[in-house]
Amino acid sequence: MTNQAHAYHMVNPSPWPLTGAIAALLMTSGLAMMFHFQSMILLYLGFSVMLLTMLQWWRDIVRESTFQGHHTTPVQKGLRYGMILFITSEVFFFLGFFWAFYRASLAPTVELGECWPPTGVNPLDPFEVPLLNTAVLLASGVTVTWAHHSIMSDNRKEAIYALMLTIMLGLYFTALQATEYYEAPFTISDGIYGSTFFVATGFHGLHVIIGSTFLTVCLIRQILYHFTSKHHFGFEAAAWYWHFVDVVWLFLYVSIYWWGS
Secondary structure (H helix, E strand, O other), rough: OOOOOOOOOOOOOHHHHHHHHHHHHHHHHHHHHHHOOOOHHHHHHHEEEEHHHHHHHHHHHHHHHHHHOOOOOOHHHHHHHHHHHHHHHHHHHHHHHHHHHHHHHOOOOHEEEEEEEEHOOOOOOOOOOHHHHHHHHHHHHHHHHHHHHHHOOOOOOHHHHHHHHHHHHHHHHHHHHOOOOOOOOOOOHHHHHHHHHHHHHHHHHHHHHHHHHHHHHHHHHHHHHOOOOOOOHHHHHHHHHHHHHHHHHHHHHHHHHHHHO
């Protein structure tokens, strides 16, 4: 930073976007190979490349922000705008699933029996596992807010405990969701009901796994003294993302589980 006359971060050339794209190609091709030829080699290779890309890209960002001082106030402002725009794009991503669900449920066709849920489909009870999952995610929203306030007040131990609790709740949610999928009386091939249910809740589950990973990295950084009360945007971004995941689940629960059943 002493060699430049401005507060902006000129990012060095990085191979990680290219390796990330290669990982995405390998995983997509690997899924097709698994479905059609029962071969897992490409999928495992793609997953390995993705993990290595994540580790090394995160390592570079941590180095730039914590040790090299590149994340100045103007840079952090740009990162905040970027995260807000990213979450906005995610809102519209899920909006497409809600649009498909309401289009099918508010005007069910003759093929569906002109009713919702469609004839022959037994929906899940919204007051069993889905309600427990709602309570778990709402509790995780409280604990991540607790972690944020602890970091801002320089209470390091409480921040660590709150982050650990949030991650545990996120993993518990994922386990409950997997159990629900295993025991569901319908599948993704059961018409528009099955496809909208599993695609919407499945992508939400993927976001919970991503958010849990994001918070795990923040926990490691908090343990390593990377965050201060004034310099912790990495955690803020994870907290915003987690709150977004919470809100999407509330809409999913009310729409697909409760109203849709």
